[in-house]
Amino acid sequence: MQHSDPVREIVIVGAGLAGLIQAHALAAKGFSPHVVDPRSATALRQSNADTRATALTPRSIELLGLPDAWLQTHGQRISEMVVDGGLTTGLDPAKALHLDSGAWVVFNRDLVAFLLDGLDLQGTFGHAVVQSSRAGAHRVLHLDQQKSLRASLVIAADGKNSQLRRDEDIQRHERDFRQTALTGRIEHSQPHHGRAFQRFLPGGTLAFLPLAGAEQASSFIWVEPSAKAKGLFTLSADCLAGRMQARFGDTLGTLSARADSDWGQFPLRAHHCNTIIGERLALIGEAAHSMHPLAGQGLNMTIKDVDALTAVLVDQRRHGLDLGDLQGLTVYQRDRRAETARFTALTTGLHEVLDRGPAPVRALAATGLQLIDRLGPVKALLRGEANR
Ligand SMILES: Cc1cc2nc3c(=O)[nH]c(=O)nc-3n(C[C@H](O)[C@H](O)[C@H](O)COP(=O)(O)OP(=O)(O)OC[C@H]3O[C@@H](n4cnc5c(N)ncnc54)[C@H](O)[C@@H]3O)c2cc1C
Helix, strand or coil: CCCCCCEEEEEEECHHHHHHHHHHHHCCCCCCCCEEEEHHHHEEEEEEEECEEECCCHHHHHHHCCCCHHHHCCCCEEEEEEECCCCCCCCCHHEEECCCCCCEEHHHHHHHHHHHHHHCCCCEEECCEEEEEEEECCCEEEEECCCCCEHHHHHHHHCCCHHHHHHHCEEEEEEEEEEEEEEEEEECCCCCCCCCEHHHHHHHHEEEEEECCCCCCEEEEEEEEEHHHHHCCCHHHHHHHHHHHHHCCCCCEEEEECCCCEEEEEEEEEEECCCCCECCCEECCCHHHECHHHHHHHHHHHHHHHEEEEEHHHHHHHHCCCCCCCHHHHHHHHHHHHHHHHHHHHHHHHHHHHCCCCHHHHHHHHHCCHHHHCHHHHHHHHCHHHHH
């Protein structure tokens, strides 16, 4: 095992959205984080694999520092959210709930490109962390191929199955929804006019997010029990669009999918951890929490993790303190753990009532969504307001 490297100030493990957003935020404050990811630097830049689009709240846009000009080119402002309880054959806008929303829809891959363009990314790419351990005034990361790195502080942004979380033996509460989300792009013969749609159907949610620069295309998230989703994933583009049409109705006209469409599939599980810090360790993003996507809050929560952790580290540096100091990290934990645990519980509860709830509850939702309308926090959650 070589120890040729110096002890680095901050190493971020994982260059998914959480890791890149963290690297971007730290670089903006004059830090020089080192990033580790199993993908090569070229693969990170060229990756088209993430077919998802995300609805970013105004607070997230502000924290990310997304310029207006970039948003106008790459984003689509949601003019309203049209939500229904899914008891009718197709979505009927006259009977649905209409919520205003200040959110903007952006493709995950465009966000990755924005982050990489604004960053002189330094790191060790093409290598995964296989083990991490404490060693006095630093933490050692053991990588594959006999490499190692040392850091005063390690930020775990290595996703749901975080190796660093496992090495630290951090306990978590987990929930497997036994559902899978299919994601991708769908064309429609009628324009979206900036509207986002969400149907809470028996078995799962079907949502459309309006795409920028394409009035007749949306990004879809279609959640079904995993066994059924697996079957849908094997269908031809035409068949899939037909099945979707039967679930959604004709509010957006005729739905169609390009034959060469890229679709993603994501098994859905939620978790939150007993702690999101350890000795010289802080967890962010899906390493720390994941939640049902029906309220579109996971990444918005991550952006707030990054903001809170960056503020703590800036403060530590200002006072000449060790960045890995547990007392400082406790401030981050206090700031973020309770909120992410609450959101995880809230989105799981929403899934129980609206995806799986008994017919009378769903009927309430269908006839004007009085249920949602009366539950202030749930309404705010769907509007993305709860995250401001
Ligand atoms: C279907 C779906 C729709 C969603 N929609 C929304 C939405 O509208 N709004 C919203 O706010 N959120 C949404 N989310 C949540 C959001 O997409 C995720 O929170 C976010 O993408 C997770 O990012 P992450 O960087 O934490 O994890 P990941 O994307 O999993 O990244 C983890 C990174 O760590 C690396 N890594 C893994 N293991 C190691 C290792 N051992 N060593 C080094 N590196 C490692 C991986 O290569 C990867 O690059 C949605 C989620 C899903 C599933």
